[in-house]
Amino acid sequence: DIVxxxxxxxxxxxxxxxxxxxxxxSQSVLxxxxxKNYLAWFQQKPGQPPQLxxxxxxxxxxxxxxxxxxxxxxxxxxxxxxxxxxxxxAIYYCLQYYDxxxxxxxxxxxxx
Amino acid sequence: EVxxxxxxxxxxxxxxxxxxxxxxxxxxxxVNYMTWVRQAxxxxxxxxxxxxxxxxRYYADSVKGRFTISRDSSENTLSLQMTSLRAExxxxxxxxSGLFCDLWGQGTRVTVSS
Numbered sequence: 001d002i003v004x005x006x007x008x009x010x011x012x013x014x015x016x017x018x019x020x021x022x023x024x025x026s027q028s029v030l031x032x033x034x035x036k037n038y039l040a041w042f043q044q045k046p047g048q049p050p051q052l053x054x055x056x057x058x059x060x061x062x063x064x065x066x067x068x069x070x071x072x073x074x075x076x077x078x079x080x081x082x083x084x085x086x087x088x089x090a091i092y093y094c095l096q097y098y099d100x101x102x103x104x105x106x107x108x109x110x111x112x
Numbered sequence: 113e114v115x116x117x118x119x120x121x122x123x124x125x126x127x128x129x130x131x132x133x134x135x136x137x138x139x140x141x142x143v144n145y146m147t148w149v150r151q152a153x154x155x156x157x158x159x160x161x162x163x164x165x166x167x168x169r170y171y172a173d174s175v176k177g178r179f180t181i182s183r184d185s186s187e188n189t190l191s192l193q194m195t196s197l198r199a200e201x202x203x204x205x206x207x208x209s210g211l212f213c214d215l216w217g218q219g220t221r222v223t224v225s226s
Contacts, residue, residue, distance in 0.1 A: 102170075
């Protein structure tokens with residue numbers, strides 16, 4: 001099974017500053033036949049289900065603010081929140097959907 | 113309106129069984145990847161099971177042999193049959209659709225306790 005790790009359990013960021021969340025997979029999630037990274041990012045706020053932010057590692061879901069961006073390839077990925085807003089306080093998870101069983105990272109809590 | 117609505121969560125004794133349902137509105141349950149994800153109290157997300165559009169099914173190691181995912185086209189419903197339940201299965205269970213879970217339900221709570 002692919003193991004997902006996130007470099008920080010939590011981080012504190014000031015309003016208007018940049019937040020960087022890292023995710024690493026134990027093996028590559030880049031599928032050679034379509035050159036896509038099978039990696040997604042989710043945001044979860046207390047008492048709510050997760051919300052998809054990014055898929056294919058860097059494609060923003062429609063309606064997600066453009067301050068959220070994803071990057072990386074192979075085994076190392078980053079979610080960047082540019083100019084952090086108060087409503088961005090949440091837990092962020094990465095998910096690999098390259099090879100079942102799919103697996104989530106442990107989550108990174110972003111506090112303002 | 114496109115939405116997912118879970119039900120069936122309950123308090124059940126260890127070793128017991130429970131069936132969760134996820135009613136799908138706005139698209140066909142068979143045309144999409146459908147997934148169950150759970151979240152234990154105060155913990156992170158745990159992927160549980162997926163059924164592909166072509167019928168292939170996969171499970172997390174923690175539930176393999178105890179849980180069964182299925183679909184009912186007539187009622188446009190996704191189900192999760194859970195047997196031999198353990199305390200560590202206590203969680204909110206979410207269904208989500210799409211290969212990368214772009215749509216989620218609100219979840220249903222399962223508590224396994226004597």
